[in-house]
Amino acid sequence: MCEKMKNVNSWLSTVYGDQPVPHFEVNTRTVDILYQLAQSSEARCSDTALLTEDLKQKASEYQTEGAHYRDVLLQGFGLSCASLSKPADDYLSALVDTAMVLGVRDTSLSSFMLAVNNLTDTLLEEEKSNRRLERELRALRSRLGATLVMRSNLQEDINKTVKSQSVESAKAEERMLNMDFVMAKAKELSSRRERAEAQLVSRNMDKSITHQAIVELSEEVTALKQEIIPMKKKLEPYMDLSPSPSLARVKIEEAKRELAALGSQLEMNMDFK
Known part of the structure; x- marks a missing residue:
């Protein structure tokens, strides 16, 4: 913990500089937290320093390269930035801006063509993706x-x-109400029937006139009617006969005369043919 505390105090002194370090409660938890913050801060500072050095080195390289190009222009063509006309300076600025937008390392035609081809491929892929998305x-x-x-x-x-x-x-509620009414009515009628039967029993009523006996008698009558139907069909040919023997003989004689007349008529028809 002593080593961590030393590192924390050193880091706090670096952070606050000439200002006094605020008072804080010294315990294991606070020391651990501050120690982790110190390590993270030192790591970020180290990364920042490395990045700064890299940027400085690139800036130096760009400055050297720019000075070289200025010398080439000045010695080879006798041109300098101050001697360029306004349109030439505008064209040069546009060329530089285009190179920066395209992300090329130099302003050669091959670099521009390669960058344009890459952008064209990217555009085609995006259009293809857009069509698929559509x-x-x-x-x-x-x-x-x-x-x-x-x-x-x-x-x-x-x-x-x-x-x-x-x-x-x-409808179901209405049916339930109707059912309740019917059930209540059925109970009432059943109670009335039981009371009526009790009264009839108390008065020594003949069982042959009870409802059950009448129903059974009706069923027997219906069965007898069904048995009589075939008998009636057998008697239908004899229904025209008179119940008197003399009248029956008269009917028979009339039938014979009609039969003889029909026979004569038939013979005449046969002779005519």
Whole structure:
């Protein structure tokens, strides 16, 4: 802990410089936290110093390269930045800006062509990606439209179902009320029947006139009627006969005369042919 405390005090002194270090509670937790902060700060400072040195070195290289180009222009062509015309200076500035935008190392034609080709490839890839995204977007819109239509249909079905359920619920409630009324009426009639039967029993009523006996008698009558039907069909040919024997003989004689007349008529028809 003593070693950590020394590092913390050294770091705090560096951070605050000439200003006094604020008082803080010295314990294991605070020392550990400050020690971690000190290590992180020193690491960041080290990285920053390295980056600064790298930038300084690049700036020095760029300055050296710029001085070299100025010497080349001055010695080879007798040109200097001060001797350039306004359009030439504008063109040179535009060339530098373009090189910076394209991220090329120099202003040679090959560097510009390579950068433009890379940008063209990137543009083509982006256009291809955009077309793919547009297709996916159209498909999503189509599915969204179908989903919205389905949602509308489902909502309509739900509304119809809710309405139908409310109607059926009202009908069911009405049927329940009717059923309650019928059940109450049935209980009342059953009670009245039991009281009536008790009264009839107390008065020594003949069992043959009870409801059950009458129902059984009605069933027997119906069965007998069914048995009589075939017998009636057998007697139908004899229904025209008179119950008197003399009248029956008269009917027979009339039938014979009609039969003879039909025979004569038949013979005449045969002779005519």
